[in-house]
Amino acid sequence: MEKSKDGYLGIYAPDLRYRFETENGEMWAKASLYRALLAYYDFTKDKNVLKAVERGVQNVMDNCKINASTPYIAHAYGYGICHGLAFTDVLDQLYQLTHDSKYWDYALFCYKDFSSHDIIVESKDIQYKNIMNPDYRLRGHTAHSTEHLRSLLVAAYASGNPQLAEALSIYMKRLKELTTISGGIIGDEWIYGRKVDHTLIGYEYCTMLETLDAYTQYIQKTGDIRYADEVEILLFNAAMGARHPEKSAVAYLKTDNSYFMNRTLNGMRGNSRYKYSSAHQDVAVCCNPNAGRIIPYYIQNLWLKDKDGFIASMFGGCEVNTLFGKQPVSIREITDYPHSNRITFEVEVKKPAIFALKIRKPAWNKGFTLDTDYKEEGAYLIINRKWSGKSTFTLEWKAEVEKHEIAGEPYFTYGALVLALPVEATEIPGRIYKPGFQDFDYIPKNFTLYMHAGNEIPVKDGDHFNVNLYNPILQKMEQKTLVPMGHTLLRQVTFRKNTE
Ligand SMILES: [Zn+2]
Numbered sequence: 001m002e003k004s005k006d007g008y009l010g011i012y013a014p015d016l017r018y019r020f021e022t023e024n025g026e027m028w029a030k031a032s033l034y035r036a037l038l039a040y041y042d043f044t045k046d047k048n049v050l051k052a053v054e055r056g057v058q059n060v061m062d063n064c065k066i067n068a069s070t071p072y073i074a075h076a077y078g079y080g081i082c083h084g085l086a087f088t089d090v091l092d093q094l095y096q097l098t099h100d101s102k103y104w105d106y107a108l109f110c111y112k113d114f115s116s117h118d119i120i121v122e123s124k125d126i127q128y129k130n131i132m133n134p135d136y137r138l139r140g141h142t143a144h145s146t147e148h149l150r151s152l153l154v155a156a157y158a159s160g161n162p163q164l165a166e167a168l169s170i171y172m173k174r175l176k177e178l179t180t181i182s183g184g185i186i187g188d189e190w191i192y193g194r195k196v197d198h199t200l201i202g203y204e205y206c207t208m209l210e211t212l213d214a215y216t217q218y219i220q221k222t223g224d225i226r227y228a229d230e231v232e233i234l235l236f237n238a239a240m241g242a243r244h245p246e247k248s249a250v251a252y253l254k255t256d257n258s259y260f261m262n263r264t265l266n267g268m269r270g271n272s273r274y275k276y277s278s279a280h281q282d283v284a285v286c287c288n289p290n291a292g293r294i295i296p297y298y299i300q301n302l303w304l305k306d307k308d309g310f311i312a313s314m315f316g317g318c319e320v321n322t323l324f325g326k327q328p329v330s331i332r333e334i335t336d337y338p339h340s341n342r343i344t345f346e347v348e349v350k351k352p353a354i355f356a357l358k359i360r361k362p363a364w365n366k367g368f369t370l371d372t373d374y375k376e377e378g379a380y381l382i383i384n385r386k387w388s389g390k391s392t393f394t395l396e397w398k399a400e401v402e403k404h405e406i407a408g409e410p411y412f413t414y415g416a417l418v419l420a421l422p423v424e425a426t427e428i429p430g431r432i433y434k435p436g437f438q439d440f441d442y443i444p445k446n447f448t449l450y451m452h453a454g455n456e457i458p459v460k461d462g463d464h465f466n467v468n469l470y471n472p473i474l475q476k477m478e479q480k481t482l483v484p485m486g487h488t489l490l491r492q493v494t495f496r497k498n499t500e
Helices: 026-044 047-063 079-098 101-116 142-159 162-177 205-222 227-242 287-300
Strands: 303-306 309-312 318-324 327-335 342-349 353-360 368-370 375-377 380-387 390-397 401-406 409-414 417-422 425-434 437-444 451-453 459-461 464-471 476-484 496-498
Touching: 026 047, 026 079, 047 079, 047 101, 079 101, 079 142, 101 142, 142 162, 142 205, 205 227, 205 287, 227 287, 227 417, 227 476, 303 318, 309 318, 309 327, 327 353, 342 353, 380 390, 409 464, 409 496
Parallel strands: 309 353, 451 496
Antiparallel strands: 303 309, 318 327, 327 342, 342 390, 353 380, 368 390, 375 380, 401 409, 409 417, 417 476, 425 437, 451 464, 459 464, 464 476
16 A cells, blocks of 8 residues: 555555556545545544545545546556446545535546546446436446446435436436346346346345445435335345355355356356355455445444434344434344344433434335334334433334245245245365365255245245245155245245146
């Protein structure tokens, strides 16, 4: 890491800085470093760290003048340049910390500059002209296509421009169309203009982190709380379902229907991203560190604030210590969510205070019980009262096993959980990085694609779900057990219909 008296914090020696006309890591490295430094500042409140980031950003602004430079130009391969658009994350956070509009102005400039180049960049999906072209199909590197949503979001809010708001709305729809039932956005590195396929196209762990980060920021800026359901589905199903349930390993790429994880796409084309690993060093060490970020990013977005009080946007065991005005407020959620839909809230204030707690109603809920006074308003339950001392109340969402269909194939959910039939697997140990950190391949012991017949609906029995499915090899119905897909290695999630 290079630093100097002019405030530069980045990866290049003085003779190389800001002098690129092709691929470089100037903005990408800064985005990654400064995000980490701002997280450190958030935790420690060490003003020296905030000041270093502000000086680093000012150094960018001094060397790449707003509306008079081209930080995102490339004449060839531009993978690092593309990731560098996420520098807008830093600018947005600095705006939120300082309320200095120069940061938002510069974020808007970054998006406009990135949009303006008709060059060979790795992903052009976020460029304004492509979003407004109704015939354009997303085709970029999915990690870019999802992280860039945050840049467009900041640009739309920084400018207040209704054309960018429209572009944002179009882009959100395009991403939704590429989302699998577990919340993963497809792209086995690349989207290539394809449509969702639950068996033949995987999603990357990096993409899941970038999507979760983008959607939670979207909720924060727009107040569109429907996306909280998308975030929960993504985390509890695609993301937990691509993490090894017992070992320190994740899948780089994973499909919803996952029959082989032996460096092949479900036993067909070779691709060493389809395995479990502590590092994936043979491919790229991107997904493992990003997998480590996804739960903290989820937790830090569980609670939002508005002028009336606090909003439980998503659920999970947590504790938040904050202020309402100048009054300290502590809120705890005690729950096994999403494996139980019962949540106990403890609210504690030092001095009596009047504020509202708004609790999001998950889209899947079939009713609820709540043992305190409340009112229902739109997407929320609202508890608005004078709080004093410690108050405790318990909320329980009612859930049902639900049958859905995708491309004519039934699948099942219970609350925020997508259910899967585990496929018994043989483990093939691979490269050892150090004890406890290793690669593993998995192949099925008996490969049978079960089918759905009649009106069979799984029946909940504790933490698993019993259902009769048709075995097309033995040509008979068998009782099988489904579990949340987040608990599985190999699995079947969608079931072809047996109509015989
Ligand atoms: Zn990755």
